Amino acid sequence: MIMVMIRHLFALVSVLLAFSAVAQSWPTQPVRVMVGFPPGGTTDVIGRLTANELSEQLGKPFVVENRGGASGTIGAGVVAKSAPDGHSLILVPMAVSSSKRTHLMPEVPTVSETGMGLEGFEVLGWFALLAPAKTPSHIVQLLNAELNKMVAKPQIVTKFAELGAEPLGGTPERASVFIKEDQQKWARIIRDAGIKIN
Secondary structure (H helix, E strand, O other), X not given: OHHHHHHXXXXXXXXXXXXXXXXXXXXXXXXXXXXXXXXXXXXXXXXXXXXXXXXXXXXXXXXXXXXXXXXXXXHHHHHHOOOOOOOEEEEEEOOOOOOOOOOOOOOOOOHHHHOOOOOOOOOOOOEEEEOOOOOOHHHHHHHHHHHHHHHOOHXXXXXXXHOOOOOOOOOHHHHHHHHHHHHHHHHHHHHXXXXXXX
């Protein structure tokens, strides 16, 4: 019985060491952080801040590449066609307002509070670092852990506040749900408003 337990323990330790070696081997080359907009805007600033922090935390270069055009879809297309190895990432921007007052400007009311008949109004501006489909889970989890460390740093919270943003951590699963819900919300709004693309 003890021999079987030792074998199982050895097998578990071997698997954990192998996983650790694989996780530590990434990144094996510079990581390209694609920003789908020209340099100088908020998306670029947050992209560069993120790339610098991840370079420092992981000891490997994260390099911003700007590919502006078509509202970010050119850069997104480049990353979507990249190898799913975690070496090409994209920072994706979205809209503007929220349903709760921000601690950055607590005296400013929300759109819902203005009495203009827009109760429940919520349009969130958000940024997420995304990798191509089929990127190995251990790379996604490692990147997520490093991003959560980054957004917890007081100097990062301050820099984001200067841009009018509040950094939040989370999980890849929660981000996936959030993105899907946001897409469904905007698809419904577009459909209900009868907006057509010519």
